[in-house]
Every structure is written in structure tokens, then in C-alpha cells.
Amino acid sequence: MSSSTQRAHRTQDVLVGVDGSSASAHAIRYAKAEAVRSGGAVDVVHVVPDVAPMNGFYPVPPDELMDAGAAALDASLEQVGQVGEPDDGVPVRPHVRRGPVVATLTELGREARMIVVGSDRRPVSMRLLTGNVSTGVSARAAVPVVSVPDTWSPEQSTGVVLVGVKHPDHADALLAEAFEVARQRHSRLLVLHAWRLPIAYDDLLSGDIGTLKDWAARAERELEEVVAPWRASHPEVDVEVRAVHDQAAHALVVASEEADEVVVVRRTHGVPAATHLGSTARAVLLYARCPIRVVPAVHVPMVLDLDLETSGAALKRAGS
Template sequence: MDAGPARRRLALGARLGAGGARRTRGAGGGRLLEGPGTAAPERAAGPHASRGPAVTDQGRPRRVLLPVGGVEDHHAGVAFAAQEAVRRGCDIDVLHVAHPAGREDGSGVLDMAETVVERTVEAARRSLGRARPAVRGRLARGDVVPALVEDSRQVALVVLTRRHARGAVVLSTMTVANALGAHAHAPVAVVPPRWSPGTTTAPILVGIGGRHAESRHVLRAGLEQARRCGARAELVHGWWYSDAYDDLVLSGPTGRAETARRRARLAAELAPVLADFRDIDVRLRVEHGRPARLLLEATERAQLVVLGRHQPLLPFGSELGPLTRAVISGAACPALIVGSPAPAAGP
């Protein structure tokens, strides 16, 4: 009998500790997978386990959450998670969520999941090199998106690797990236599959929309990221009314006047936030054009694009919106989705 899977389970179990969802033996010899409600361990075994977990000012663990599926092509996400863990002073949690309907009667699905988690943990440690963040691996059972949304309450960042190449036709909007981007309690980074880190002087892009509170919230998140990276920031606002109208009416002096009006309005609205980041070189770029196209073209020369959610105008509307969905599915650089600002307290 091949003892390889058993050895892998034993080795991974040493790293998993009691966190997330631990594989154990039931009374009848069957394999059990605990649910996602179990508390995460404070330490994982391995070369980065010498210090306590990073915490926020409120005392909560600070972690970068790196969800992995049943395939091993997570290299871009691993590299980005390692980079951000160092910048933010966070540890890394590698998490695989197994669907409740999954079989455990020798099908090998969980053995494969364990292997993916184990190899991703090792890849993250290699990517970190001598850096201090710890890396842990966990398995959980549950519906994938709700489990990840719940786990995102206690993390600083969620990192996903985009599953399709840039320019691929994606018919469904019901992807894990879209669902987490819309509902996670922490910012969500979506990393293109061929992205790799490197020394760059490229800017941090910030997509600026038309809603005041949301624009200021996204701007602050983008400038905080620029400060972490030591980069300049480029704020991009595109405006477009109608395909049947803009090219004819707004392509000349009328369009230039509207662009100037919008630039002046945005400069005034964003000034209070910009005043808190005088150390950051900021450029405001306002253009007449389709916003998604402008942002996608700009990602060719950026190291990151920061986007926001929006409050839907209709009860059944999307919290991401077509612009954010288009950019996260086609950006040449990682896209960071930040949540909507908290509603103002009533009197």
C-alpha cells in the first residue's frame, strides 16, 4: 500500500495545528473535517515560527489570507501575498475550503487539497526568504464564498489569483473573485496569473468615480498603499455619457470644458484627503473616455490599481458594478478592491 498520502497528511497536520478545519479520525475510522468555526492557531511549525502573531491596534491577529483551490497554479498570488505580508507586517494563512458535499471515502480529493496547501505554504516561505512573517496552512469545510467572507473578518487582506489570462472571454460574473470583492470584510487583491514582483517605479492607480464619499474612501486606501510601496499615485477619472452622443457633441470644446469642470470639482472634493498625504507625489488625470477602457490601458504601466465598491441604486444591484468587474477581470497588474465607507451615523 502506498504510504505517501498518509505521510503527507501527517506532515501537513504538523503545520495545520488546530486551526481552521483539522483532519481527524472519527469513531468508526472515517475521516472528519472540522468546520470553519475553529479558532486559528497562534503559531505554525516551521522556520518562521519564532515570534507571536502580528496584531492590530485593537489586538486582533493581522493576517494575509491566501485562499487556494484544487489546483496548484497560485504562483502569482503567493508572490503578491508574500510582498504584502512584509509591507503590512502580517503573517500569511493559506486556506483551502472543501465543499460540504465533497466525498471523503477514498476519493483523494482531500489528499489533493492537502498537497496543494502544503506546497503553497512552502512556496510562500521560499518567496519570503529571510523575511519574518510566519506562514500557516489550514483546511476548512463549508460553502466556499461564505466561509471565506467570514474568515475575512479577521484579516488585513485577501489575495486571490485570477484564474483566466488577460483577454479571455469570461461569460459568468459568479466567480469567487467577484463574490469576495463584493462581500469580504477586508480588501481583496486579484492578481493576474502571469504577474511577478520586481523593482518598479510604476505608479499606484486609483480609480476615482463620481460619488464623493466613495471616491474619498478609495483615494485614502490608494494613497496608503502608495505610501507602503514608496510609489507615486495616479488618480484616474474617466467620464462618458452615451455612445450615440459623446463622439458627436462632446469631442470638441464642449467636451474639454466638461473635463476641466470635473477636474476642478474633484480637486476640491479630494483636497481634505490629499492633505493627509503630502509626502506622496499625486497626479490627477481626468479624461473624456470610457472609464473601463482608460483604467485597463493605464494598468499596462502600473504596479497596482485600487478600486472601490459602490452602493447599488437598486436593491438587487451589484456591489461591484461593471467598471470594477471589467478591471479585475482584465487588468495587467494586480487589482485591489476596497469596501464601501461606513454609512454616516444618524443624529
């Protein structure tokens, strides 16, 4: 097999990072469903840390670390019944690696179609010392990263994919990803734009239903213009455009209750390869009710913030 052929095949594969938790089992289930749709394989990876402390400050012997890592990998596979040959035809390849967890998963995922990780929804105070792998990988990966909450159930499908659009100048990458996800799943696509004046101006709109409706109608008209080419190229996808007066993260989290997946872009501060998610993305990763797909910054340059809209004028175009 030539190197180009290997690369073409590899990009259909899905890499999933696991740690033996229930969230990892959900991540594997999600990854396998994606692989069924794409025709790729699933690489299930557990990363063993380089050094682990123990009583007396002596390092854990390396062999014991690797054994514990293999046990964590097996635990994740057993939770989804994937010991041995998978029954759906998806190749599942287990791997144990050693190194910094976020950096290792990010590097291994460069040749994958996407990276999938489980999301621990315990209180933040219980995760401060261990960090959050899903947030770290989502902020750094060069490919889309899907964070699957440990409360997710594939049986509870709504048939809706949700994408949040801030600005028409930066919508193409998000819409390309979202339309493809909706097409593969035969799902309806909900394109959401949220706008809100700074809090000091709330009184200007408080109770002014007519103004709110006018702004929402304008936003929806402009959003329809952005979506129109994608509707034409994906006639099989049913699309709903919605503009709401709300804070961006709250709007996405609320809308996630009716979605199977949320598609967002990570924050870049104008730097294509930035490694910062921003407050909205972090909030969505923490509170959304369904898997969250974070599109890497390299696909959406010069987006100043993930907030769908916070400055008032709906979907402002450059120079307008």
C-alpha cells in the first residue's frame, strides 16, 4: 500500500482517548458510530503518565504503570462489549501509550479524521487537580474534537444537529462541518445565531417586543443568505435558521436540549493556531446536554471570540 493510500485511509479513522471511566465508554460508543458512517476504524488509546506520585514520594515502577494503563484500557472496552471482534464490522484497535495525556492524544490525532474524548461532568471542584482532558485536547488539536458527556445516551436521539454561527465572514468552516454531520446522520440542521446588547443597555430593550422581533427578523434574513449556498449543495438536509436575543453560551446550552450534537469553533484571538477555547466554548463543553464538536481554529482564522454575538447589531458585516 502506498503512503498516499495509507494516509487517505487513515484520515477516515477515529481516535478516542479513554481512562476506564463511564465517560470513556460513551466516547467509544460515539466513535464507533462515527466509524460506521465513515468506513474507518477506531483507535482506542489510553495514555499512561510519565510519572505518578505515591506515598513517600517514590515513583511508581514503570511496569506497574503500564499494567494499570492496560487495565484501564480493558475496562473501557469491556463496558461497551468490545473485547475481541466487534459485531458491527468496525475494526477496534487498542493502544497504550506513555506521556503527557493532552499532548499525546493531540499528536496521535493529527492523522485521524477526528478525536473523541469523554467528558467528566462531576463538579469542577472535583476536577481541579486532575485537569480536563477534553478541554485541553479541544484547545490544541488540528482536527475536530468531539467531547462526549458521561450523561449522553445514543438511544435518546432527537434527529437534530445544532451549529452556532457568530458572523457570516467566518461561517463556511462551521457550516461545512455541520452540513456534513447532518447529511451523514439524515438529521435536521438547526443554525443558531444569538445576539445581546451589553448589560448596561438592557433597559433599552426591556419589554420592547417589537424591536426584539425586528432585530431577530433581520438576523434571520442575513443568516438565510449565509446558509443559502449550503442549502443548494445539500438539498437532502432539512435546515432551520433561528436568531435569539440571548447570551451565546446560554443560547447554545438551552438549544442543546433538542440536539444530538453541537458544532462550535474555538476561539483564536486572530491567531490561526491559538490554543485557547474562550469562555463560551468552555461553558458549552461543561453544560451542553449532548456531544460537542469543536472545529479547530486553523479552519476558521481571525474569529475574535466564540460568542455568537454580543455587540448588538445582528450579524454585522465588515464595512457595514
